[in-house]
Amino acid sequence: MTSAGLFDGLTATEREALLRASHEEFYEDGDRLFEEGGHAGYCWLIRNGRVALDTTVPGRGHVVIQTLGAGDLLGWSWLIPPYRWHFGARAVGTVEATVFDAAQLKVLADQDPRLGYLLTQQLLAVVLDRLQSTRARLLDLYSHD
Amino acid sequence: MTEPMLPVGYRVIDRTVETHDSATIQLEPIDRSLDRFRPGQFAMMYAYGVGEVPISISGIGDDGTLTHTIRSVGAVSRALHDARPGTVIGVRGPFGTTWAPEGAAGNDLVVVAGGVGLAPLRPVVLSALAARSAYSRVVVIAGARTPDEFLFRAELDAWTARDDLDVELTVDQPAAGWDGTVGFVTEPLARLRLDPERTVAFLCGPEPMMRFSARVLLRAQMPSDRIHVSLERSMKCGIALCGHCQLGPLLVCRDGPVVTYTVAEPLLTVPEL
Numbered sequence: 001m002t003s004a005g006l007f008d009g010l011t012a013t014e015r016e017a018l019l020r021a022s023h024e025e026f027y028e029d030g031d032r033l034f035e036e037g038g039h040a041g042y043c044w045l046i047r048n049g050r051v052a053l054d055t056t057v058p059g060r061g062h063v064v065i066q067t068l069g070a071g072d073l074l075g076w077s078w079l080i081p082p083y084r085w086h087f088g089a090r091a092v093g094t095v096e097a098t099v100f101d102a103a104q105l106k107v108l109a110d111q112d113p114r115l116g117y118l119l120t121q122q123l124l125a126v127v128l129d130r131l132q133s134t135r136a137r138l139l140d141l142y143s144h145d
Numbered sequence: 146m147t148e149p150m151l152p153v154g155y156r157v158i159d160r161t162v163e164t165h166d167s168a169t170i171q172l173e174p175i176d177r178s179l180d181r182f183r184p185g186q187f188a189m190m191y192a193y194g195v196g197e198v199p200i201s202i203s204g205i206g207d208d209g210t211l212t213h214t215i216r217s218v219g220a221v222s223r224a225l226h227d228a229r230p231g232t233v234i235g236v237r238g239p240f241g242t243t244w245a246p247e248g249a250a251g252n253d254l255v256v257v258a259g260g261v262g263l264a265p266l267r268p269v270v271l272s273a274l275a276a277r278s279a280y281s282r283v284v285v286i287a288g289a290r291t292p293d294e295f296l297f298r299a300e301l302d303a304w305t306a307r308d309d310l311d312v313e314l315t316v317d318q319p320a321a322g323w324d325g326t327v328g329f330v331t332e333p334l335a336r337l338r339l340d341p342e343r344t345v346a347f348l349c350g351p352e353p354m355m356r357f358s359a360r361v362l363l364r365a366q367m368p369s370d371r372i373h374v375s376l377e378r379s380m381k382c383g384i385a386l387c388g389h390c391q392l393g394p395l396l397v398c399r400d401g402p403v404v405t406y407t408v409a410e411p412l413l414t415v416p417e418l
Contacts, residue, residue, distance in 0.1 A: 052327065064319045067327045069336050092324060129335065132357070136329040137317045141351040142260030142290040 006045060006073060006122055014115050021104035027091035033074070036088045040077035041102050046070055049095030053087045062088065066130070073126050078102035149384045152191045152235025153179055155211065157228045163296045167261060168226050169203060169214040172234060178209040179236060184268035185244035185375060185403040188213065189383045191235030192224035199380040200225070201265035201402070202239070211236065214264035214296060240383040242403045244269045244373060249345035250279040255337065257330055257358050259288045259350025263296045265375055265402075266349050270304065277309055284311045284337060288330035288350070292316055292323045330354060334361045341366040348406075349375040356413050359406045372406035 007015050025044075027033065033044065036055055044051070050069050054062040065087060068074050074097070077085050083102075109116025155172035162168050182188070182202040190213065191197040198221045204212025217226035228234060246254070246269045254273055258266045273283050285304060289295045295314060305312040313333040315326035326333060330350075339362070346362055348355045355374045362372050378390040378397040385399035393412045395401060 050326070060321070064323075064327045066332075067315075067325075069326070069333065071336050071338075129332075133329040133332050136331065136353065136357055139353060140290065140317070141354050142288070142294065142317065 008122065009118050010115070014112070014118075017108055017112075017115070018100070018105075021108060022098050022100045025097050025099045027095040027097070029091055029093050031091040031095075033089040033091065034085050036085055038085050040075060040083045040085050043073060043075035043078055043100050043102060043105075045098040045100070046072050046074060047096040047098060049097075050092040051095055051097075052090045052092050054090060055087050062090065066133075067092065073123070076123050076127060078105075079120075079123060149237060149240075150382070152189075152197075152237050153177060154233050155236045157230050157232045157234065158210070160229060163214060163298075164294045166218075166226075167214060167216045167296060169212060169264075169296075170225070170228055171204070171206075172211045172213070172236065174209050175233065179211075179238055181205065182211065182239040183243040184246060184272060185265060186239040186241050187265075187380070187383075187398075187402060188236050188238035189240065189380070190215075190225055191237070192221050192228070193233070193235060195224040196221040197235070197237075197381075198222055198225070199240075199383070199398070201375070203264040203267045204271070205268055214261065214267075216261045237383055240380070240398055242401055244347050244375075244403050246272050246347070247276075247279070250276075251343075252280065253282040253340060253344040254280050254284065255334075255339070255344055255346040255362075256283075256285045257334055257346065257348045257350075258286070259330055259354040260290070260294070261296065262348075262350030262354070262375070263287050266347055267297060267300075269347055270310075274304075274307075274310070281343070282311065283309070284313075286313045286315065286330050286333050288315050288317070288354070290316065291318050292320050292325070329357070331357050331361050334358055335365075337365075339365045339367065341368070341371075344371060346372045347374075348372065352377075352413055355409075359410070363406075369406040369410060373403055374406055374409050375403050376401045376409060376412075 050067050052064045053066045054064045057063045154175040157170050158173050159171040182205050187199045187201045189197050190200045200213045203214040215226045217223040319327045348358050359372050376397050380398040381387045381389040383398045385396040390397040
């Protein structure tokens with residue numbers, strides 16, 4: 001998912017509406033963007049830097065599951081009940097991101113079903129990419145190459 | 146190549162342990178040298194008394210030395226992997242097609258390697274660095290199962306430190322202390338901003354890895370003839386006589402291992418092949 005991808009198919013008015021629901025944020029190395037189980041009220045479009053998704057494993061601390069980078073969309077738990085993060089997220093190095101307010105996104109989608117449909121399609125594309133990558137990792141290809 | 150079936154004696158002069166199951170050996174000719182290898186080509190390497198297997202070239206010395214990186218997976222590869230300095234190995238070659246990185250001059254170069262697939266691509270990166278001004282952006286994405294399983298780790302670190310090379314190392318399973326990328330190679334690949342008509346990609350690794358990576362590039366509108374992959378089949382004779390390495394219409398030892406994705410795509414999804 002790229003910023004271009006997120007805005008694909010949107011009219012100028014719709015893009016402006018999305019941008020009004022967003023603000024820019026900077027994170028320092030090690031800053032935690034959100035915690036597992038916390039309320040999912042935002043999503044992030046990473047502009048620069050890397051974010052590690054993690055979960056807590058007893059005895060191992062925060063174990064990283066996946067890292068996201070520039071152009072990636074972070075967070076979709078805000079779209080589906082119970083609106084809780086499944087994993088935590090930590091900035092790796094300095095991170096620059098556009099942060100979207102989930103409540104405002106949902107209002108925009110309710111008011112304009114076309115926009116809601118397009119946004120849902122874009123999020124589904126992100127979910128699909130992540131699923132495919134996870135499936136590829138499950139194959140454990142390098143242990144048999 | 147006058148006697149392609151006759152192994153030429155090479156002596157191991159150096160051995161570097163890469164991972165728990167992989168090692169790189171450097172060989173020098175004893176009496177005479179084989180023709181100069183090109184990036185992507187392979188040798189048939191004969192561990193005397195054990196057997197012969199195809200191994201890609203992972204380094205090409207100007208002094209006639211050959212470098213091969215070997216993963217120990219069977220009796221022959223174990224014997225080669227274990228070969229200490231002084232061991233004599235029979236070598237035939239060079240065989241097969243080449244990455245021909247010079248053909249990508251003027252373009253962005255994207256190298257995507259998975260696991261031991263980095264070994265055949267190492268000469269591509271080294272040749273690009275030796276003629277760095279000939280290329281625009283040069284990107285190397287290397288994937289491994291864990292941080293301990295990267296080949297050429299010191300060299301990768303040196304490449305990462307360079308300003309004129311974009312290197313992203315990614316692992317499927319992070320270990321304690323790893324603060325790099327975690328994910329399949331397709332993920333950093335999908336993040337690249339590509340100019341599809343001015344990019345040439347070289348992919349090497351397990352076939353599903355190459356398929357998945359090629360799909361990412363095709364989705365970014367890269368023409369399939371700008372995507373090159375290295376095929377691996379059971380090469381035996383090396384000179385397209387025995388047929389062991391047949392893959393559809395190809396004899397991989399002659400028509401491969403390096404082919405464009407235009408050629409490879411219809412073959413890589415046929416289970417019977």
